[in-house]
Amino acid sequence: MSAPNKSFDPVEVTTLSPEALAGFVQEAIAAFAAASNLEELKEARLAHTGDRSSLALANREVGALPPAAKADAGKRIGQARGEVNQALESRTAELEAARDAALLIEESVDVTTVMPATRGGRHPLTTIQEQVADVFIALGYRVAEGPEIEAEWLNFDALNIAPNHPARTMQDTFFVGNEDSGVVLRTHTSPVQIRSMLTQEPPIYVICPGRVFRTDELDATHSPVFHQVEALVIDKGITMADLKGTLDHFASAMFGEGIVTRLRPSYFPFTEPSAEVDLQCFVCRGASIDNPEAACRTCRSEGWIEWGGCGMVNPKVLIACGIDPEEFTGFAFGMGLERTLMFRHGITDMRDMVEGDVRFTRAFGLGV
Amino acid sequence: MKVPVSWLRDYVAIPESLSGRDVAELLVGVGFEVEGVETVGDVRGALVVGRVQSIEELTDFKKPIRFCQVEVGSSNGHVDTPGIRGIICGARNFAEGDLVIIALPGTTLPGDFTIGTRETYGRISDGMICSQRELGLGDDHDGIMILPAGSAAPGDDAFPILGLGDEVLDIAVTPDRGYALSIRGIAREVAIAQGIAFTDPADALPELPESNGTPVDVDSEDRAACDLIVLRTLENFNPAAPTPDFIKSRLAAVGVRSISFAVDVTNYVMFELGQPLHAFDADKITGKIRVRRAVAGEKLETLDHVVRELSTEDLLIADDSGALSLAGIMGGLTSEISETTTRVVIEAAHFDAVDSAKSSRRHKLSSEASRRFERGVDRMLPPVASARAAELLIQYGGATYVGLAGVETAPDLVHVSFDPEHPGRVAGRSYDVAATKATLVALGCHVDDAKSPWDVRVPTWRPDLSASIDLVEEVIRIDGYNNVPTRLPVAPKGAGYTAKQKLMRRSGLFLAGRGLAEVRNYPFMGQSEFDNLELASDATRRHALKLANPLSDEQPFMRTTLLPGLFAALTRNTSRGFNDAAIFEIASVSLPTPAQPATGITNPPRPSVNGRPSEGDIAQLEALLPAQPTYVAGVLASGAWSDAIELVVSLASELGVEVSVRAADVAPWHPGRCAQVVLGDRVIGTAGEIAPRVNENFGLPKRTVAFEVDLDALVLHANVTPSAPRIWTFPIAKEDIALVVAKNVAASDVLDTVRVAAGELLEDIRLFDVYEGAQVPEGHKSLAFALRFRAADRTLSAEEVASARQAGIEAAAAKFGASLR
Incomplete structure (x- = not known):
């Protein structure tokens, strides 16, 4: 390389020869390629594009050239610089990408170290009430509610259970205050039906989930406090066919497409005709009947599961609520929700639903 | 009711090919619940x-x-x-x-x-x-x-x-079907279900010898309660006569112990026909038998050796010396058949169902007789059943017939107007008219189909059939519920859940989402729990309704707070190793007014059921009930006092309700770490740390925290349609200030003061740190607030922000002596 102040003959400015420039370019490209990281690339950049780089020095020589040669030499210098810069740029991008990739690798973590937060949950008795209500809301029903401490008249009398009717002793009742106070812990959600009929003109389509009480000791299958859901429909021309159709719809919504119910005659003072509701086994769908090879624990190989009670609303109940039984008819049905949960989720002991162990609730999450 | 199949065969020709299970299936098909089929005696071979x-x-x-x-x-x-x-x-x-x-x-x-x-x-x-x-x-x-x-x-x-190898059906009889508590009644149902002939054992009155002598006389003083009573007197009975084996084995099969021949006969005929009978020793009867009400102070020792104080509403069988038996329920000891009895009186009567039910309930005495009478017994049976019993005593006990005495009021036979199309309207399909008539006749009805609608006289053993709808049920039942079609009715357009229902659901979701597990406790609580909560003796929460018949005398009250149940559930969890358990419950409590005594009133209103009760009647019924608001409460075993408060405030915020908190001293909370939750000017709940003493009382972990809030009140004020805010996009100016105030000054008061004084430019203010220690004077604390300023229409100048900030500081200084740290 020439020293800046040295006198020279422009013709002899060898650094501006095409060969020399190409050499500088190749040196620079080679240096960039040799840089294995951005630090080294920076050094290479300073060395090959900085003020003291061969190209920069060569550029200074251009001024000493005769005008005729200037343009030509300047063009060649510019081209060489362009090539070098392009190589630098592309190498920079390569090394930045490599740096970023290395950083990501370096920052990698063990993703399996994460534990879930202690979760909360809602009680399945809460969520099943909502699930049932959702099914009926979709049909256009309303969710009706009533108090748990209830007037005896609404719990019994209005439902055609006269004061000395055997059914009163059948439903072992908690009396509030004293046995003649007229106040009981409701033994079923049926008083909510009466409240609906007293406060609403037909047509009435309501679903009433809620907590009810009977004087049973707590054991694996009984609880003095349990939950029911009842439906009530009062409209013109309602028949038992409507009752059966609604039960079948409910069964398939809760237990799977195609699951049906069957009715067996029974007795309830507030319905006539009355029936027990059996649910087709949603696990074996009847395949276990008389088939020991495919025994079913859910229905005990009977193909059906006792689910609840139902019937056509007794005209006496309509009359007690001021509804004309000649104009309107209706149906009602009800199920125990603990029982429904037990066979649906394989809960084997009623006490699990009562004790409040967080493991039980958490298993059900927030519900759907 | 246990029913031996062989006994049924006496009255209905069940094909030999049908097993006990087949007969059970027939009965299930017409609506009887058969709980089991058992075979008598486990004998194999010859x-x-x-x-x-x-x-x-x-x-x-x-x-x-x-x-x-x-x-x-x-x-x-x-x-x-x-x-x-x-x-x-x-x-x-x-x-x-x-x-x-x-x-x-x-x-x-x-x-x-x-x-x-x-x-x-x-x-x-x-x-x-x-x-x-x-x-x-x-x-x-x-x-x-x-x-x-x-x-x-x-x-x-x-x-x-x-009777070995005989199959016995165990049938659950619903309370409306008293007639089915007999072989006669079940045999009829089997015959109808199978479509075969039935021979009614009550049709043929057994032929008894001519009367010979003077029978014990009888009168009924209460013809409403006893419209028919028959006494048949026999003498020369051999008290040592053994009970024939067929009676013994059949009684054993239905689950009744053999006592003595005369008593066994009364039981046998009761199971066969459904008519309860009572046998008296005629020599122990003084004068005439009377059916009458007990007089005040009268007593009777019944066969179960219990001396019973009688009510003037009890119906008695009595003689000149006094009460002999509790009519239709249980006999008395004095006139019992003994091993020396030779003169026997068989009593067969028809007692009012409600009367029998009342007496049975009053004396908490349920017998085979009372179970039948309270469900209704065939009015026509007493002469037949008593004759059948006399026949057996004569045939197997050597007795001779003296004669009959009786009192009878002509029965009211029940007629029902029946439109044969009615079953079809109820079932949603049509029924063949001829088949409908055949069903009614098979049930024992007398059908006059020349009239329109039909005139149907219902059988005397079916007091449950009194209206057209009752006959409808029989027609549909016998035809089979499986033959009823299926249709989904179309409800009017619905409005979905109410806002309240949705907000209740959201509350549970919020708390569960925050890591709390929902529990559902019993609503019962005891005196000791009120005490363990350290409630003041006159605390309103001690005013709770009391159950007349609680399951446990330890917990006779209806809860006024959800906390004791949650405390019990929490200790169950911590004792099982869940030291970080956090649980909540959403449930109603009952809050009686001072006018509603814990032990209730008497003579409550009882509106007629023959029509809609008046608004006044309904209001009276409602007035019986306590307020039953829904509360939400939570308990955390390992939370900070602030967590309990934060959960409540955040829940309120989730529901779109702005609540404030203020220091309070409310049991069972720690007096220095207790906040009342205020909505408007109403206190709606409490949150904070539970008092150490209460933790000890309930066995709770140290520093348990809890909250309890009236969720109804929160939901009532929920803002379900919030107004949209204007979103200003000019730059924000952030300023933090730390104010030193005396320790007893509430941060929320300082915050409110700064907020008001800083004016409209203050978009938001939050407390982000509280410090007590060496950097501040003794008895003081430093409150650090983050302030955010923004204007709607311009970028704020440094001077504007400084001025608003300064206004806030000065107001806090003026009101609370706050100094900038």
Whole structure:
């Protein structure tokens, strides 16, 4: 390389020869390629594009050239610089990408170290009430509610259970205050039906989930406090066919497409005709009947599961609520929700639903 | 009701091909719940009737032993001695010529005990002479079963004679079907279900001998409660007469113990026909029998040896000396049949169902008789049933007939107007008119179909059939519920859930999402729990309704707070190793007004059910009930006092309700770490740390925290349609300030003061740190607030922000002596 102040003959400015420039370019490209990281690339950049780089020095020589040669030499210098810069740029991008990739690798973590937060949950008795209500809301029903401490008249009398009717002793009742106070812990959600009929003109389509009480000791299958859901429909021309159709719809919504119910005659003072509701086994769908090879624990190989009670609303109940039984008819049905949960989720002991162990609730999450 | 199939066969010709299970299926099809089918006696093999031909007494052993030659019929004898078997027996209650039951070798008796031919006491014993207990027929081990002379022949199969192998159905009878508490009633249903003939045992009045003598007389002083009573007097009864085996075995099959022949007869006829009967010793009756109400102070010792104080509403069977029995429920001890009774009075009566139910409830005494009377007994049965009983006492007990006394009020026969199209309208399909009539007739109705609508006279044993809809049920039931079609009714357009219902659901989701687990506790609480909460003696939360019949005397009250239940559930969790358990409950509490006493009122309003109660009646019924608001409460085993408060404030915020908190001292919370939650000017809840003493009382972990809020109040004020905010986009100016105030100054008050003073430019202010320690003076704390300023229409200048900030600081200084740290 020439020293800046040295006198020279422009013709002899060898650094501006095409060969020399190409050499500088190749040196620079080679240096960039040799840089294995951005630090080294920076050094290479300073060395090959900085003020003291061969190209920069060569550029200074251009001024000493005769005008005729200037343009030509300047063009060649510019081209060489362009090539070098392009190589630098592309190498920079390569090394930045490599740096970023290395950083990501370096920052990698063990993703399996994460534990879930202690979760909360809602009680399945809460969520099943909502699930049932959702099914009926979709049909256009309303969710009706009533108090748990209830007037005896609404719990019994209005439902055609006269004061000395055997059914009163059948439903072992908690009396509030004293046995003649007229106040009981409701033994079923049926008083909510009466409240609906007293406060609403037909047509009435309501679903009433809620907590009810009977004087049973707590054991694996009984609880003095349990939950029911009842439906009530009062409209013109309602028949038992409507009752059966609604039960079948409910069964398939809760237990799977195609699951049906069957009715067996029974007795309830507030319905006539009355029936027990059996649910087709949603696990074996009847395949276990008389088939020991495919025994079913859910229905005990009977193909059906006792689910609840139902019937056509007794005209006496309509009359007690001021509804004309000649104009309107209706149906009602009800199920125990603990029982429904037990066979649906394989809960084997009623006490699990009562004790409040967080493991039980958490298993059900927030519900759907 | 237990029903032996063989007994049914007396009145309905059930095909031999039908098993007990098949009969059960028939009954299920017409609406009876059959809980089980059992076979009487677990005997396999051959049992035959034998006649004891000779007895050889063997005396060489420790106890006397008999070697008997028993005639067992030509086909059952020993190869060497056709028709005869030699059998060793240790019992001594039989004699030569008696008919006994022989288990032949190879037969297996209950207990898996197989009889073999074996050598014993020096003889070959070739079978066994059986006692009742060995056959699994009862506990009678006194000796060998002896059949009445002439009742069977040697070699007869003993299975039918003993009722062995008979199948017994266990039928759950619903309260409306009193008639089904009898063989008669069930046999009729089997006949209808199978479409076969039924012979009504009540149709034929047994023929009794001519009256001979003066029977015990009777009168009913209360014709409403007892419209029919029949007494049949018999004498020369042999009190030692054994109960015939067919009665014994049938009673055993229905689950009734044999007591004495006369009593067994009354039970037998009751199960057969459904009419409860009572047998008196006629010699213990003074004068005439009367049906009357008890007088004040009267007492009666019933057969169960309980001396009962009678109510003036109790109906009695009495004589001139006083009460004899509690009518339709249980007999008295003084006139009981004994081992010396020779004159017997059979009483058969028709008692009012409601009266019987009331007395049964009043005395907490439920008997086979009361179960039937309170469900309704066939009004026509007393003469038939009493005659049937007399016939048996004469036939098997040597009694002679004296005669009949009775009082009768003409029965009201029930007629129902019935439109044959009615069943179709109820079921949603049509029913064949002829089949409908046939069903009603089979049930015992008298149908006049010449009239329109039909005039149907319902049978006297079906008091449950009193309206057209009752007959409709019978028609649909007998045809089969499976034949009812299916249709989904279309409800009017619905509005979905109410806002309240949605917000209740959201509250649970919020708390569960924050890591709390929902529990559902019983609503009962006890005196000790009020005390353990350290409630003041006059605290309103102690005013709770009391159950008249609680499951546990420890917990007779209806809860006024959700906390005790949650505390109990929390300790269950912590004792099971969940030291970080956090649980919540959403449930109603009951808050009686001071005017509603814990033990309730008496004579509550009881509106008629013959029409809609008036608004006034309904209001009176509502007035009986306490307020029952829904509360939400939570308890955290390992939270900070602030977590409890934050959960409540955040829940409120989730529901769009702005609440504030203020320091308070409310049991069971820690007086220095307790906040009342205020909505508007109403306190709606409390949150904070539980007092150490309460933690100890309930066995809770130290520093348990809890909240309880009136969720109804929160939901009521929820803002379900919030206004949209204007989103200003000019730059924000952030300023933090730390104010030193005295320790007893509430941060929320300082915050409110700064907020107001800083003015409209202040978009938001949050407390982000509280510091007490060396950097601030003793008795003081430093509150650090983050302030955010923004204007709607411009970028704020530094001067504007500084001025607003300064206004806030100055206001806090003026009001609370706050100084900038």
